[in-house]
């Protein structure tokens with residue numbers, strides 16, 4: 279738990295902005311909240327931001343995180359418990375730097391923490407670590423998940439008991455360097471008229487530590503069934519995929535990155551295609567926008583982050599607000615600021 283003391287946020291910066299919700303955690307910086315309900319309790323798996331002096335650049339060098347804490351609460355609005363250090367990079371033999379947005383899943387009483395980190399060759403991979411408890415501590419596998427790449431992993435459990443791993447992020451997340459599951463170092467970013475990169479996914483094996491099939495691209499399409507081009511950057515995928523199910527439909531939500539929206543698309547199965555629907559969350563304070571969606575006690579919640587406590591893009595704080603559906607299954611857009 280001692281890492282929490284090293285980077286205690288100072289008093290919030292004075293601002294005239296009115297926020298929709300307040301930070302859930304104020305004794306350390308937290309971001310990228312992946313929320314799940316395990317045993318009736320809400321568990322949040324965030325990144326742990328620190329003021330470590332790393333230089334800011336388009337590859338996200340300023341997100342130089344080294345560990346994870348898990349948080350939990352009885353219900354939204356209740357006391358938030360910090361369960362302390364769940365995993366540190368020094369205990370992950372293959373990892374070199376940058377532990378970015380994690381996620382977690384439960385199967386048969388074991389808990390699996392999925393996390394991205396750059397390996398010793400500075401290529402992002404997805405690792406997995408296991409615990410008997412949702413809050414950890416987690417014991418990492420000695421190698422990253424074979425065939426995994428890029429960052430922002432998320433695991434979706436379908437009602438038939440299948441689990442799927444989704445991942446990917448462009449720019450610093452390196453997804454643009456991957457074609458047909460091969461890394462091509464130096465591949466450039468897409469030009470405006472080129473097709474945008476799609477997130478990738480694969481079914482997980484029963485061991486939850488390996489992929490049951492080769493990684494595939496997900497088709498994210500506009501209302502006319504066409505994939506987005508890079509210039510459609512207010513709608514195309516950038517990072518932060520999340521999948522949830524509502525009324526039998528599969529919802530893929532994600533960040534548009536450089537245009538800072540959380541958008542969503544709907545499909546009929548976990549592999550897609552997914553058809554674009556609209557914006558769930560408008561831009562927050564800070565450059566990044568990253569979320570998760572979970573249901574608890576009959577209500578749906580959006581977990582997200584902003585930079586309210588610090589005013590700095592790389593020193594974020596997690597938040598939660600209720601999410602509402604319209605009767606046709608569309609999601610009501612959330613503005614993180616109150617006018």
Ligand code: FUB
Nearest residue numbers: 325341378379518566568
């Ligand atoms: O926290 C580091 C990175 O920032 C995440 O992996 C991205 O989704 C963005 O939130």
